[in-house]
Amino acid sequence: MSNFIGNVLKLVSGSVASQILGILLVPIVTRIYSSDDIGVFQIFVAVSGVLVIFSTFSYQFAIMLPKTEEDSANVAFLCSILVTIISLLIAVAVIIFPADIEYVLEYIFHTPGSSKYLIYLPAIVFFNGLFFVQNYWLSRRLRFGVIAGSKVLNTLSTKVFQLVIPIWNISPLGLIAGYTLGYGFADLFMLKGVKEDLKVFRKVSVKKIKEMAIQYKNFPLFSSWSTLANSISPQVPTFLLAYYYNTSVVGYYSIANQVVNMPMGL
Numbered sequence: 001m002s003n004f005i006g007n008v009l010k011l012v013s014g015s016v017a018s019q020i021l022g023i024l025l026v027p028i029v030t031r032i033y034s035s036d037d038i039g040v041f042q043i044f045v046a047v048s049g050v051l052v053i054f055s056t057f058s059y060q061f062a063i064m065l066p067k068t069e070e071d072s073a074n075v076a077f078l079c080s081i082l083v084t085i086i087s088l089l090i091a092v093a094v095i096i097f098p099a100d101i102e103y104v105l106e107y108i109f110h111t112p113g114s115s116k117y118l119i120y121l122p123a124i125v126f127f128n129g130l131f132f133v134q135n136y137w138l139s140r141r142l143r144f145g146v147i148a149g150s151k152v153l154n155t156l157s158t159k160v161f162q163l164v165i166p167i168w169n170i171s172p173l174g175l176i177a178g179y180t181l182g183y184g185f186a187d188l189f190m191l192k193g194v195k196e197d198l199k200v201f202r203k204v205s206v207k208k209i210k211e212m213a214i215q216y217k218n219f220p221l222f223s224s225w226s227t228l229a230n231s232i233s234p235q236v237p238t239f240l241l242a243y244y245y246n247t248s249v250v251g252y253y254s255i256a257n258q259v260v261n262m263p264m265g266l
Helices: 002-032 035-056 069-096 098-109 120-140 144-167 172-201 206-215 218-244 247-265
Strands: none
Touching (some): 002 144, 002 247, 035 120, 035 218, 035 247, 069 120, 098 218, 120 144, 120 172
């Protein structure tokens, strides 16, 4: 029971600390960036959030299930491979068809000039996807202190970069780049905890990865659709407001929504 309480406190402390940091720094961020900047950023977060669901095909939920650590490591490696492949495909699309993608974004979301920020989209999907994978692996290994620390570092580094980058250029770039780097630093922090299991990951094989993919195929076949629906539903107001109005309205909605949900987050 004492271990259980200790693990719960570690997770709660990390979540509370990250929430408090977010609450303290939100007023500063909203003073620096315009509602248009925040609106463009919110659209990118919404789009990347949907793409992240596809990046793992919901296999991350299977990391906790295998009886042996070796099988679980193969599932985690499978997730990492899928995240990498999807991120590379998005990067190829962004590099080859920037004008077409910008046309679609401008037509649907009214975000002219968004092509210069598209290069961050595959990076966001990659770092965010790895964050989910490492989170489940570390949860299985009961390293909740590392998870808590990564949440705090994610929030802190995101806000710091979002506050520092405007020194050179006040634009959605600061929000998007800060968000991307925040997940990148959190991934590096979690990677230190994952490194302790290198002996287990050395046993990963292509044959075993295929076996795990087949054994847990119900996750991409069934769970991914419900997860996708749950991911899209909170973003529907963002998409509709962008379509019918403009990024400024999306920005005001994003700020209001974030403030209203802070008590619930705590």
